[in-house]
Amino acid sequence: MDITGDASEVRTGTTIIAVEFEGGVVMGSDSRVSAGESVVNRVFNKLSPLHERIYCALSGSAADAQAIVDMAQYQLEMHSMEVGAPPQVIAAANVVRNISYKHKEELSAHLMVAGWDRRKGGQVYGTLDGMLTRHQVCIGGSGSSYIYGYVDSAYKSRMSKEECLQFVTNALTLAMGRDGSSGGVVHLVTITKDGVEPKLILSNDLPQFYDNE
Amino acid sequence: MRSCRWPVTQENMATVMMPVQRGESAARPGSYADLTPDWTHAEVSTGTTIMAVEFDGGVVIGADSRTTTGAYIANRVTDKLTPIHDRIYCCRSGSAADTQAIADAVAYQLGFHSIELDEPPLVHTAASLFKEMCYKYREDLTAGIIVAGWDSRKGGQVYSVPMGGMMVHQPFSIGGSGSSYIYGFVDSSYKKGMTKEECLTFTANAVALAMERDGSSGGVIRLAAITEGGVERKVILGNELPRFNIG
Numbered sequence: 001m002d003i004t005g006d007a008s009e010v011r012t013g014t015t016i017i018a019v020e021f022e023g024g025v026v027m028g029s030d031s032r033v034s035a036g037e038s039v040v041n042r043v044f045n046k047l048s049p050l051h052e053r054i055y056c057a058l059s060g061s062a063a064d065a066q067a068i069v070d071m072a073q074y075q076l077e078m079h080s081m082e083v084g085a086p087p088q089v090i091a092a093a094n095v096v097r098n099i100s101y102k103h104k105e106e107l108s109a110h111l112m113v114a115g116w117d118r119r120k121g122g123q124v125y126g127t128l129d130g131m132l133t134r135h136q137v138c139i140g141g142s143g144s145s146y147i148y149g150y151v152d153s154a155y156k157s158r159m160s161k162e163e164c165l166q167f168v169t170n171a172l173t174l175a176m177g178r179d180g181s182s183g184g185v186v187h188l189v190t191i192t193k194d195g196v197e198p199k200l201i202l203s204n205d206l207p208q209f210y211d212n213e
Numbered sequence: 214m215r216s217c218r219w220p221v222t223q224e225n226m227a228t229v230m231m232p233v234q235r236g237e238s239a240a241r242p243g244s245y246a247d248l249t250p251d252w253t254h255a256e257v258s259t260g261t262t263i264m265a266v267e268f269d270g271g272v273v274i275g276a277d278s279r280t281t282t283g284a285y286i287a288n289r290v291t292d293k294l295t296p297i298h299d300r301i302y303c304c305r306s307g308s309a310a311d312t313q314a315i316a317d318a319v320a321y322q323l324g325f326h327s328i329e330l331d332e333p334p335l336v337h338t339a340a341s342l343f344k345e346m347c348y349k350y351r352e353d354l355t356a357g358i359i360v361a362g363w364d365s366r367k368g369g370q371v372y373s374v375p376m377g378g379m380m381v382h383q384p385f386s387i388g389g390s391g392s393s394y395i396y397g398f399v400d401s402s403y404k405k406g407m408t409k410e411e412c413l414t415f416t417a418n419a420v421a422l423a424m425e426r427d428g429s430s431g432g433v434i435r436l437a438a439i440t441e442g443g444v445e446r447k448v449i450l451g452n453e454l455p456r457f458n459i460g
Binding site: 145148149150152154155156157170174175177209211 | 393394395396397398399400401402403418419422423425426457458
């Protein structure tokens, strides 16, 4: 494969979303990685494990995001050994947040942290710009702009796991339909006390929405 | 100390004496722009959320009501739904000055054309006039316009004339800065064959969602339904806005 034209930075253009429900969280992402106009990976999984029941969703610069994940995985593993117990989700979120905040000027990636722990159950944290904020629904990435209205209108509190999966799939599909930097397939992950359940939805199995006809 | 062109008070004394404390001034020495409120030099913009939907027998159009000059809301009850002819309206977004000037010019041209033809003008004609002007002066203009109305040939029609000056007919169209946030919502909620009431609800909900998320959109929701029988205008005030679960 030869790459012609200017070498633009590799970015996970992206749409990422994480939702809390009774008993856990559902996270979802698209799968497009772009370098300028070129799609360098169309099946990339942007949901990365930080620990056994804690995942993060990547957006922004692919390199920066992966670097943060590597650092966070290491720090969390150390922390978990020192404490002698699985880390809390808020601890993982703080680890990620501290890295993002400390290197705010050099990094351009946003990681969303979500998972399940014994203390507070399912939790979703956003770490945008080095803040730490808890959400019931958190959306991120370039494609997220297009689905604020949808998420605001369609989200209901106390949804079941299946409803959350449908909600996340719909939101990602709508964003992928409008954002040029998001696309490909939908990666989903459900985290509960019983463990982690990944799911992959291929393009032709995605829900159909209005498409200009 | 630099010479000042505005009254130096106790409050702004510090910034005048030590301009390097403010990051922006340090980057651009000699610029006073950062030391005065941005609304003293920012362009007036209809930041906006605008929308138009076709139904069988007419169109529904809607908009928010906020006009901003930088961070200052110059008008919180703006009417962005501008009549171009009896049964043809346009929804304006972008520079308030540019869109008002274009709308005035097109209304004049269309009125003249209609008198020559001795017939009510077609919505397509109005849209074409907008397109001609927006394309010709595309380098100088900042105008995103949605033209919507009713004529006897094709009934209700919505034409989008975004920045750049293209023209496209669509069953519904959204525009303005707030529209980015509601693409997902309208893509999921739009159905063909909605009634006038369903269109009004759809438009009100979409504009309300956008107003919630876009800082340049807000105020009240102005709606209008244009049919063969005429134009029916409605306003949804702040306390009556549709409310949603989140937050």
